Amino acid sequence: MRTRIGTRLILGAGLATALVIGGMAVAVLRTHGAQLMAERTRSADQLSETIKSSTHFDMMENRRENLHRQIRAVGGLQEQGIRKVRVFNKEGRVMFSSAGEEIGTSLDIKGEACYVCHAEGRPLERLEIQARARTFRAPDGTRVLGLINPIPNEPSCYTAACHAHSPKQSLLGVLDVNVSLAEVDEEIARSRAVIAGSAVLAILAGSFILWWLNRRLVVRPVKALVAGTKRVGEGDLATTIPVSGRHELGQLAGAFNAMTQRLAETQRQLTQADKLASVGRLAAGVAHEINNPLTGVLSYASLLRKRLTDDASACEDLDVIVRETVRCRGIIRDLLDFARPAAPARKTMDLNEVVRRAVSVVMVQLSLNHVDLSLDLAEDLPTVHADANQIQQVVVNLLLNAADAIGGGGGRIRAITQSATAGSIEFLLEDSGRGIPAEDLPRIFEPFFTTKGNQGTGLGLAVSWGIVEAHGGTLEVQSEQGQGTRFTLRLPTSPDAPGLSPSPSIPSPS
DSSP states (O other): OOOOHHHHHHHHHHHHHHHHHHHHHHHHHHHHHHHHHHHHHHHHHHHHHHHHHHTHHHHHTTOHHHHHHHHHHHHTOGGGTEEEEEEEETTSBEEEESSGGGTTOBOOTTSTTTHHHHTTSSOOSOOOTTTTEEEEEOTTSOEEEEEEEEEEOOHHHHTOSSSOOOTTOOEEEEEEEEEEOHHHHHHHHHHHHHHHHHHHHHHHHHHHHHHHHHIIIIIHHHHHHHHHHHHHHTTOTTOOOOOOOSSHHHHHHHHHHHHHHHHHHHHHHHHHHHHHHHHHHHHHHHHHHHHHHHHHHHHHHHHHHHHOSSOHHHHHHHHHHHHHHHHHHHHHHHHHHHHSOOOOOOEEEOHHHHHHHHHHHHHHHHHHTTEEEEEEEOTTOOOEEEOHHHHHHHHHHHHHHHHHHHGGGOEEEEEEEEEETTTEEEEEEEEOSOOOOTTTGGGTTSTTOOSSGGGOOSOHHHHHHHHHHHTTOEEEEEEETTTEEEEEEEEESSTTSOOSOSSOSOOOOO
């Protein structure tokens, strides 16, 4: 049978609380009972001292009748708890008693009333009050406190003319006072009931508080975590758990929410990657199938253009066909480059020379757009082990994108090469174009995403990113709308160096 952790916690804490409170209750009851007994013993001792004082002169003058009368009078105060008063000599013979039938009888010196004095074989002259007290059960079942009080042989006794005792005799007799403990037992019973009731209430109250705290701080958060975990296991990655506080379970709920968000993002990226892979395979197939008939269209259009030199209208139409066919062939080439990127043919290359060749390719288009290009190429730049043609394709794409961002109104482009830290070199391209909106920055390396409208395919930066990643480098972008854009291409200088970009994820804007 499964037991909840909260139930175990409550049972354990409740048992510990019960043991602690029960132990305290027993200790309090014992202490209270001992205090009541000590108080009752002191009262009995004071009573015996009072009786000794009041009968002192009657004993000295041997007025036995007065002694009998006083002892019977004191012994008759049963409403005050006095059960019996008696005097017996050192041999144990009862000389005076409030119970007349005991007079003249002898007690066993080994009995309860005499043993404390005769335990050593001789009477003790002085005993502490606790040693002179005893408790026993009366025939009616009531507990009784018996207190003996020795009657010493004083000088007034052994020098008296009436019945002088020997000076060698230290003890004349013993006064025995029996007091009922019924009131003490009733008080102890009441205290036991009150303390037991208080202990039970304290245990119940403590258990209820523990139950409430456990339900609020443990059961509910754990239940929410279990339910959330089950929903995540069923595939619901949008599950969130309310953070109930700043304690450990609240931190666990926050970590759970962060985990589900990361899982959802990872799932989204995997789904996107799968879609892109499917699109890539589809694009490769379509491009391959279209490329052959497109080549035929381009060949026949070019041939007709050469034959119809006298028909100006037909020539213009054929020029449009040729131009658009060439454009389609470029798009197909980009699709093939994206879908089936070729492995880089790595050789030692000079990045400055690659940049100069790329600039020569696009210089005409830059001049038509009135773009001022400045080169700031570092001297003694370390060589890199890379595919020069692929890196040139990346630089050309970046230059063309910068020219498109500037538009026909003119602007500035600055190309920079420099050494970077961690054994790498950098190519920086800065333009004064319109910039990229902040919401578009995370997506600019996604395939088919473009900010050029119908003028772009959205594959240039995606292909560039794949080339750079294949070389173990990074391609980053910084841009602010209206303030221009800066791309940073970073390549490792050592052919055996690990990739500078440990993850193929799309970089965030700096």
